[in-house]
Amino acid sequence: xxxxxxxxxxxxxxxxxxxxxxxxxxxxxxxxxxxxxxxxxxxxxxxxxxxxxxxxxxxxxxxxxxxxxxxxxxxxxxxxxxxxxxxxxxxxxxxxxxxxxxxxxxxxxxxxxxxxxxxxxxxxxxxxxxxxxxxxxxxxxxxxxxxxxxxxxxxxxxxxxxxxxxxxxxxxxxxxxxxxxxxxxxxxxxxxxxxxxxxxxxxxxxxxxxxxxxxxxxxxxxxxxxxxxxxxxxxxxxxxxxxxxxxxxxxxxxxxxxx
Amino acid sequence: xxxxxxxxxxxxxxxxxxxxxxxxxxxxxxxxxxxxxxxxxxxxxxxxxxxxxxxxxxxxxxxxxxxxxxxxxxxxxxxxxxxxxxxxxxxxxxxxxxxxxxxxxxxxxxxxxxxxxxxxxxxxxxxxxxxxxxxxxxxxxxxxxxxxxxxxxxxxxxxxxxxxxxxxxxxxxxxxxxxxxxxxxxxxxxxxxxxxxxxxxxxxxxxxxxxxxxxxxxxxxxxxxxxxxxxxxxxxxxxxxxxxxxxxxxxxxxxxxxxxxxxxxxxxxxxxxxxxxx
Numbered sequence: 001x002x003x004x005x006x007x008x009x010x011x012x013x014x015x016x017x018x019x020x021x022x023x024x025x026x027x028x029x030x031x032x033x034x035x036x037x038x039x040x041x042x043x044x045x046x047x048x049x050x051x052x053x054x055x056x057x058x059x060x061x062x063x064x065x066x067x068x069x070x071x072x073x074x075x076x077x078x079x080x081x082x083x084x085x086x087x088x089x090x091x092x093x094x095x096x097x098x099x100x101x102x103x104x105x106x107x108x109x110x111x112x113x114x115x116x117x118x119x120x121x122x123x124x125x126x127x128x129x130x131x132x133x134x135x136x137x138x139x140x141x142x143x144x145x146x147x148x149x150x151x152x153x154x155x156x157x158x159x160x161x162x163x164x165x166x167x168x169x170x171x172x173x174x175x176x177x178x179x180x181x182x183x184x185x186x187x188x189x190x191x192x193x194x195x196x197x198x199x200x201x202x203x204x205x206x207x208x209x210x211x212x213x214x215x216x217x218x219x220x221x222x223x224x225x226x227x228x229x230x231x232x233x234x235x236x237x238x239x240x241x242x243x244x245x246x247x248x249x250x251x252x253x254x255x256x257x258x259x
Numbered sequence: 260x261x262x263x264x265x266x267x268x269x270x271x272x273x274x275x276x277x278x279x280x281x282x283x284x285x286x287x288x289x290x291x292x293x294x295x296x297x298x299x300x301x302x303x304x305x306x307x308x309x310x311x312x313x314x315x316x317x318x319x320x321x322x323x324x325x326x327x328x329x330x331x332x333x334x335x336x337x338x339x340x341x342x343x344x345x346x347x348x349x350x351x352x353x354x355x356x357x358x359x360x361x362x363x364x365x366x367x368x369x370x371x372x373x374x375x376x377x378x379x380x381x382x383x384x385x386x387x388x389x390x391x392x393x394x395x396x397x398x399x400x401x402x403x404x405x406x407x408x409x410x411x412x413x414x415x416x417x418x419x420x421x422x423x424x425x426x427x428x429x430x431x432x433x434x435x436x437x438x439x440x441x442x443x444x445x446x447x448x449x450x451x452x453x454x455x456x457x458x459x460x461x462x463x464x465x466x467x468x469x470x471x472x473x474x475x476x477x478x479x480x481x482x483x484x485x486x487x488x489x490x491x492x493x494x495x496x497x498x499x500x501x502x503x504x505x506x507x508x509x510x511x512x513x514x515x516x517x518x519x520x521x522x523x524x525x526x527x528x529x530x531x532x533x534x535x536x537x
Contacts, residue, residue, distance in 0.1 A: 006363070133363050146375070153361050161360070164405070208356035211315055216359070216419060217344040222377030227370070 006156070007127040015057040015129045019232045020138040022240045026053075027126040029243040034118035036250040040107075043114050050121045059128040063121065070120055075113040082109035132156040137228050147219060162202070169197050262332050264427045264458040265289040265312050269326035272311055277322070281307040283482045284326070291426070294449070294459040296469035296490070299479035299503055305462040308479070309429040312460065313349040314340045330427065345376060348420030349429040350413075352436060357416035358404045365407070365415055366391065366400040372423045383422075390421040394448050410441025417448060428452065430461040434468075446472060467506035470494065470523035478503045490523045 015023065030050060037043050054060050082105035083093070089102030135156070136149045144152075170180055173193050180190040213219075267287040273280045282304045289295055297305050310316040311328050314335045328335040330347060351357055362368040366387050373383045391397040394414040399407065407415060413433060420428065430449075434442040446468055453459055453472075463469050469476055470490035478486040478499050485502065486493045493499055494509050505513075505521075508528035512521040517535060522528040 008363075131363050133361060133367070136361070150361060205353075205356045208351060208353055209360065211319060212351060212357040212416075213359060214315070214319065214340040215313060215344055215349045216372035216423065217341050217375040218359075218371075220341045220344075220375055220377070222375075225374060225377055225379055225383075227367075227374060227380075 006132050007124070008131045009059050009062055009128045011058050011129065013057045013129070015053060015125070017231070018129075019230045019236050019240075020130050020135045021142070021232075022236045022243075023126050023130050024135065024138075025240040025243040027122045029246050030122035031119050032247045033250055034115045034122070036247070036254060038254060040111060040114075043111065043118065047114055047118050047121070050118060050125065054121060054125055057125060057129050059125065062128060063124050066124055067117065067120055071113065071117055074116055075109075078109040078112050079106065082106070082112070134228065134230075137226075138230060140224065141226055141230075146224065150213075150218070162198070165201060165205075166194070166198055169194055169201070173197075263288045263329075264291045264293070264331060265460065266329040267308075267311070267326070268329070270311065270328050271325040272307060272316055273323045274307075274316070275321035281482050282311070285484060287477065287484065287487070289427075289458060289460060291458050292453075292456050293475060294453045294461070294473050296466075296473035296476040297460060297462045297479065298464060298466060298469065298476065299485070302481065303479040304482040305479055306431050307482075309349060309431045309460065309462060311335065312427070312429045313347055314338060314343050315349070341375075344372070344423060344425075346425055347427045347429065348423055348425035350417055350420060350431065350433045352432045354409050354412035354416055354436060357419070358412065359419075363403055364400065365396060365402050365404055368404050368415060369418045369422050372419055376423070386422040386424065387418075390418040393421055393451060394418045395444065408441070410437045410444060413437060413441065414444060414448065417445070421452070425457065427458045428460070430459065430463075432462050432464065434463065434465065442468070464504075466490075466494065466504060467508060467524065470506050471525070491520060491527070494523045495520050 030046065033046055034043060037046060054063055083089075083101045084099070084105065086102065086105035086108055088104045088108075091103040093101045093103045093106055095101070132153055136144075136153045139152065140146065140149045173190070174180060178190055178193055179186055180194070181187070265287070266289070267285040270282060270285045271280050272282045281302075285304075285308070287308075297308060299305050307316060310320065311324070312330060312335075314330075316322060317324050317336075318340050324336070330338070330343065335343075358368055359371045362371055369387045369390050370383050373386055378386070388397070391400055394417055396411065396414055396418060399411065404412065404415060413436070417433070428449075434445050437445065442465065449459060449461070450472060461469070461473070474489060476486075476488070476490045476493045477484055478493055480502050486496060486499045490506070494505050499505075500509070506523045508525060509521045509523050511528065512531055515532070515535070517531055522531040
C-alpha cells in the first residue's frame with residue numbers, strides 16, 4: 001500500500017530494494033558532488049546519472065512535477081540576477097534597448113540551476129524510494145537509540161502530517177463560513193482562525209501521543225529485536241563506502257587545484 | 260486469584276499546580292476478570308481515575324497523590340508507566356493520536372508495543388495476528404494507518420494494546436468519537452475480551468450499553484464516588500439519575516409512570532412494558 005502521509009512511492013525497482021543506508025550514501029554523495037564538481041561537463045554527467053536512476057526507479061513523472069514547482073522559480077531568478085548583474089559579465093548575449101543580457105551570467109546561472117537540480121533530484125529520489133520507517137530502522141540497527149530514532153522519524157514525517165491536520169482544520173473552518181480564498185486581505189484574515197487551532201491541536205496531539213507511546217512501552221530498557229532484515233551484501237557495503245569516499249576525494253582534488 | 264486487579268485506598272489526587280483535587284478519597288476495588296463501567300458528568304474525575312490506574316498520574320503529569328493506588332498488588336508509585344504497560348493497557352478518546360506514527364502498515368503498528376518490549380519476531384507475528392483477528396481488522400493488515408476511518412483506527416489502537424496481552428484494560432471514553440457501528444464493534448471486542456478473563460474499567464456515557472455489558476457500574480461526581488453497584492441498582496436511585504443521567508430505557512419507564520425497579524436494558528424494558536400492558 002502506498003505510503004500514507006510520507007512521500008514514498010510504492011515500487012519494486014532495484015533502488016526501492018536497496019539498503020536505506022546505501023540510498024542515503026548515494027544522496028549525500030550526489031548532493032555534495034553537485035556543489036564540489038568544478039565544471040559543466042562533470043555536473044551534467046552527474047545529472048544524467050541521477051536521471052537514469054530516477055527513470056530506473058519509475059518515479060520520473062512524480063519527480064518532474066515536484067522539480068518544475070521547485071526549480072522553475074529558482075532557475076528564472078538565477079537567470080535574471082546573474083544574466084543582468086553578474087560582476088564578470090562582459091560578452092553581450094542580447095540587448096533589448098538599454099537592457100543588456102550577458103553570456104557569462106547565463107553560464108553561471110545555468111550551472112547553479114543544474115547543481116540545485118541535482119540536489120532536488122537526489123533528495124526526492126531518496127524520499128520516493130525509501131520509507132521513513134525503514135531509514136529509522138536501518139539506523140536503529142546501527143545503534144541509534146529508539147528515542148532518537150523516533151525523533152528522526154517524526155522530523156521526516158512532520159511536514160506531511162502537519163499539512164494533513166491543516167487541511168482538516170481548513171475544511172472545518174470553511175464549513176463554519178470562514179472564507180479562505182480570494183484576495184490577499186481575505187486570506188490574511190483567515191490566517192489566525194487557521195493557525196491558532198493548528199498550533200493548539202498540535203500541542204495537544206503531542207501530549208496525547210507521548211502518553212500513548214508510554215502506555216505501549218516505548219523507551220523500555222530492553223534488548224531490541226530487529227524488525228526488518230535488510231539485504232546488505234558485500235557489494236552494497238562496498239558501494240556505500242565508495243560513494244561516501246568520493247566526497248573527500250573530490251574535495252582534495254579541488255583543493256589541490258587539479259580541477 | 261491474587262487479590263484485586265486495581266485497588267484505590269483513600270486515594271486523592273491533584274494535578275500539578277491545581278489548587279483543587281480531581282479525585283478525593285476514593286475507595287475502590289476491582290476484582291480480576293470484572294468489567295466495570297464508570298460514568299459521571301464533566302470534571303467528575305473519570306479520566307483521572309484511569310490515569311492513576313495506568314500510572315500516568317502522577318508519573319507523567321506530576322501532581323500530588325495521597326492514599327494508595329495498587330495494580331495487581333504493586334504500588335503505582337513504585338512502577339513506571341512503561342514497565343506497567345506489560346500488564347495494563349489504556350485506550351484514550353482520540354483515535355488519531357494513539358497510533359505511533361512510526362509504522363506504515365496496520366500490522367506493523369500493532370507490532371510496535373511488543374517490539375518495544377523486546378519480544379521475539381515469531382511471537383510478535385503471532386500476537387499481531389491474534390490481536391487483529393480479535394478486533395476484526397485482519398483484512399486491513401497491509402493498509403496504512405492513516406487510511407483507516409475513526410472507528411477502524413480506534414480498533415487498531417485497541418489491537419496495539421491487546422498485542423501486549425494486558426490483564427487490565429483502562430478505557431477512557433473509547434467510543435466518544437465513533438459512530439454507532441464503530442461503537443458496536445468496540446463493545447463486541449470488549450465482550451470477547453471479558454470472556455477471556457481480561458479485567459476492564461471503562462469510562463462511558465452510553466449508559467444503556469454499559470448496563471447491558473457491565474455487572475457493576477460506578478457513578479462519580481466532583482472527584483468522588485456517588486454510587487457503586489449493579490446498574491439496576493445504581494440507575495434506580497434518583498440522586499444518581501439527577502446528577503449523572505440514566506439509560507434511555509430507564510427514562511422511558513419513568514416517563515411512562517412505571518413503578519420501580521425501572522429497567523436499564525432493552526430486555527428489561529421489554530419485560531417492564533410487557534407486564535404493564537398485560
